[in-house]
Amino acid sequence: MTRFPDAWYLVLSSRLIPGLDGGYTVATLARSRQMREAGAEIALLTVDPGAPEAHVEHRSEFVRRGMLDVPERLRNLFDEASDPRGGGAPWLREATVPGDANPSLSYRDVTDAAGRAIVSLPVITGDPDWHLTTAPIVVRDADGSSVGVIAGFGALYRAWLDHVVAGLRGRVERPVVVICESRQLGELLSGWRAPAVRLLHTVHTTHLEPPFTADAPVNPLWSRWFTVADRFDAVLWPTPSQRDDVVERFGSSGVHAVVPNAVVPPASVVPIGAREPGRVVVVGRLAPGKRVDLAIRAFVGAAVPGATLDIYGDGAERGALQALIDDLGVGGAVVLRGATEDVAGALDAASVYLSTSAFEGQGLALAEALSHGTPAVVFDIRYGPRDMLRGGGGVLVPDGDVAALSAALADVLGDAAVRDRLSAEAVVAAARFAPAPTMAALAAVARQALDREPRRSPAVR
Template sequence: MSEPALPDAEYLVLASRLIPDRDGGFTISVLRRALDMAAAGARVRLLTVDPGDQADHDRDRAEWVRRGLLGAPEDLRNLFDDARTDAGWLRAAALPLPVPAHDNDTRAIADAAERTVLDLPVITGDPAWHLSQAPVVVWDADGREPVGWLPGFGGLYRAWLNALAAASVGPVVVVCEARQVGEVLVADAAPLLDGGIRLLHTTHACHVLAPFTWDAPMDAAWTRWLDIADRFDGVLWLTPSQQADVERRVSGIRSSVVPHPAPSGLTNDPVRGRIVMLNTLIPRKRVADAVRALAAVRVSVPHAELHVYGDGPERAALAELAESLGIGDAVLLHGHAPDPEAAWATADLFVLTSTNEGQPLVLLEALGHGVPVVSYDIPYGPRDTLARGGGMLVPDGDVDALAGALTALLTGPGVREWLSDAGRSAAAAMDAAASMRALGAAARSALSSPSPRPGRVPSP
């Protein structure tokens, strides 16, 4: 009998929030990962830490089930919903009174009977709010008075994970999907995680700023996170290129490549000349470049159209640009697409013009549908993902080259069909099974190696 893709363990996939139609491809990728893990035979639960109302969380769970991205509502748990239901774990982890003095406002979290369960500090104007040690005040079972406190959000998150781990059978692997959450889990000043927990941390975005070279500057959040990344049992990069670039400037990180899986066997009946984009309308996506390229494409392919699925602050400016170029009727801004299959069903080509990505899901979806890709050669994702075929790369920011590639695919005899077949073959080689094998290897390594965290003493 062959070895299972994932080693036997309790898997907790931890995100900050999972809200329908929020956070773009990140949310979808997290939900799909959990489904793939369950399909591979793993015991897996999704966890979130956003302090929303339970009624809102229940609606979100129901919607994810309806969309087929969550097996059952109980597969998605929330820290504050758990505290509202039974806060025994919270009181057991609380440090004794008195609560340290602080100047922050607080937000009360109450249960269904309107009994206060805990008070959260409210920290405004600080991008590193999650690292604050402002106390989380824990109340008694009757909601009448405080009985203890936890040191900041890190102390709160750790108390929950430790309680979940204590109730699990066998080893526990936490797959953390959010940098802010991961950062507080290994912060010096927070109480230590249960020694049996292995903590894998995924990455979903480009870690450098413009000009996006390997040695380009990083923003403060990435710099701070990479400074403590050696405390994780494993860091999971989406592409070999990003892993290599990070390892050129940071040492000591246990890391693996675990790419997003590509779907396969999906149908597509293209409308000739229909070029599609699926992304938010923000400057980083550079949709204006695709609009300008379309104007050049239509000189040779007058029936070509650009169909953009997604919304955002640049929508009006893009419509004005299309009108100014005389192609207002050929640029269709469809707005938010709750069902992207409608876009893929008739797509002839897919174009990606972002300044940077992690590994865009839309690129993988294009290959799975047999829709050829034309993409800027950007970090990260396009070069690695298209290495097996299915698309063309053009120099980053070169609108003329973008237009030339689109024109060649729309006019070259048999070129589109050849790339479509290559894309489907590439997607089949990058399926969920391949992604789960990579994740399984990372989990085995973490479970078989000493944790980098034992012996570290929290700061007073």
């Protein structure tokens, strides 16, 4: 049985909004829920500057979907930044220094439930590094006047976290483990000086640019992050392949560990012989990186009589994909089903799961398909498929080879014995990503981090 070290655990995300950010939101909420079920004392924290009523709706929707047990477990900086009497909360006011807004910048007011301004945030447009600004954030009094300023988002986030940590340790004196789920937040916290706090940083996506080979250019948004990665007490990579590529390229600083995102297996697996023998499913956002057009072309090229392709998901590419289906004249067999809350039902009815992504962090949809015993036919990309299918459960096809994908799809759809074998292998493969082993890996990393001194220099703020 997994036992987390005795500590407070904070899962920190930039935002958690139903229907946004794809697998990131699902994985972050699932991790916190699984940690709690494994005995960890956790809270979810976000820094989304949305309206209080919007945050109430988000919490309620996550509870409705079974992704959050109680609304109060999801805390937000700006919800806690207001004083009931108006103006900023005491911890926020205490973090200010004398000053005023930068007259060259536009500002956006964040208000409390009564519509009163709490803070005015600088609006930095057209700059992917907006989060690094030290432009003054204006803290407002009850009458709207300025109390003072805080030097940028990093200082604001650290002030709130200091307040949250102090509150927890005031209840029970124990160390704090912060699991940072966001690259932007990680950069801002890499120099956070807080006693008895360990900072673990998760990774949800690839760090590479096309062509996504091990030596491909690093995504510019990640280049700076790698310069501060050794300040984290651990970095949690979702696959061994990505961890190994990073260590090979950047060296090992002792912080790199593998902790995949877990997928809860179904109570029972629908036998592959009881499913529609020609039904193929794609699950994911209709975004350019998913290359769903190649899935459609591969399915058409497989030319399996009676087969169907159901595509679950929504996004910017929907119109173009529907146009492709119409141009190919395959509307009777290929259907864009839209987003669904019943992914499990779609996988239980399918004989093959098909994926044509250009890149992934881990590939949660693939992991879920395997847990349902659905054979996979996928491109061999960085990262995820090769790690997950190393023991079987699907067919890896050279990345981008649509003809080979068509052939593999036809082979699996045309051979019931192959589907039986792959389905059985898939369930075994998915067991490595069940909550129990994943939480055991996370607890071990937390224990190692707590056994060492924090890696962040006390001289850095």
